[in-house]
Amino acid sequence: MLLIHCPYCEEDRSELEFRWAGEAHIARPENISAISDEEFAEFFFLRNNEKGLTYERWRHIHGCGRFFNAARDTISDKFLMTYKAGLPKQPVPASGEGETR
Amino acid sequence: MVDSGANVATRTLPLSGVHGGSSVVRLEAAAPAERINLRVRAEDVAALSAALGVDLPVKPKTSSSGNGRTALWIGPDEWLVFGDVRTGLVASAAKSGALHSATDVSHRNTAILVSGPGSAAAINTGCPQDLSLDAFPIGACSRTLFGKVEIVLLRTAEDAFRVEVWRSFSDYAFGLLSEGARDAAL
Ligand SMILES: [Zn+2]
Numbered sequence: 001m002l003l004i005h006c007p008y009c010e011e012d013r014s015e016l017e018f019r020w021a022g023e024a025h026i027a028r029p030e031n032i033s034a035i036s037d038e039e040f041a042e043f044f045f046l047r048n049n050e051k052g053l054t055y056e057r058w059r060h061i062h063g064c065g066r067f068f069n070a071a072r073d074t075i076s077d078k079f080l081m082t083y084k085a086g087l088p089k090q091p092v093p094a095s096g097e098g099e100t101r
Numbered sequence: 102m103v104d105s106g107a108n109v110a111t112r113t114l115p116l117s118g119v120h121g122g123s124s125v126v127r128l129e130a131a132a133p134a135e136r137i138n139l140r141v142r143a144e145d146v147a148a149l150s151a152a153l154g155v156d157l158p159v160k161p162k163t164s165s166s167g168n169g170r171t172a173l174w175i176g177p178d179e180w181l182v183f184g185d186v187r188t189g190l191v192a193s194a195a196k197s198g199a200l201h202s203a204t205d206v207s208h209r210n211t212a213i214l215v216s217g218p219g220s221a222a223a224i225n226t227g228c229p230q231d232l233s234l235d236a237f238p239i240g241a242c243s244r245t246l247f248g249k250v251e252i253v254l255l256r257t258a259e260d261a262f263r264v265e266v267w268r269s270f271s272d273y274a275f276g277l278l279s280e281g282a283r284d285a286a287l
Contacts, residue, residue: 001229008177009161009243014229016246062246064161064176 007084008066021057023047024069025089051075055089115211115268119275125219126282128275131212131263136183137190138204145199152197153182164242164255173242173255181253211268213275216261219285224262226281234259248277
């Protein structure tokens, strides 16, 4: 069973309690009615779908209910780190530190 | 016309009259309770705690009791508070004068009391949490999963838990706990 560290519950919990919630750090445009269709499509539909290190939103939906951010390796499925929502994109710690076992 | 009483619905609880378990686990329905789901900002926690007469815990996975009420940490701004019926939890919260949301969920939830030396094993039949005393001591609580349904789990003693579950899921939860109770006795 994959364990995910919830930054609000401050402990590792079963993946069963969590839901994926899409790519992280996508900022809503300041004035959405002023942007072009292409800019809207970029913001609303287009995602990077990285192979390897990716930043995602996750939700501890069957726990504390909070959304948070996670850095995850899409090849190994390893969670490299998690951090609270609202924080800027965090650098991934070197060689497995903060990694969910 | 004589009133036979046949036109009066008799209120029953979701788990009225059930009992179950095994040689190592006892399962029973908890008494009816009043419950609120409470949302409060950090700066207003003290005001709500004073108004309810129970300290809202701010440490994850902890609970506290006072004034006949028990408050369970659910999330950073969310608590489940329960107590005896008709003590007016919503009205108490309102007296705080602080901004909050108190939703009466007395009848949304029901509770199953699980006790006996096989309690943790029975719950672990469907719950992925570490229920060892180190990780989940007396008073620890958490919203989590039990099989296919969401529950709020509270450890009330070394060998006893309260399982809060939505009423429409309570038959399922009781059934799976019964299976777990038998497995725990193997
Ligand atoms: Zn959490």
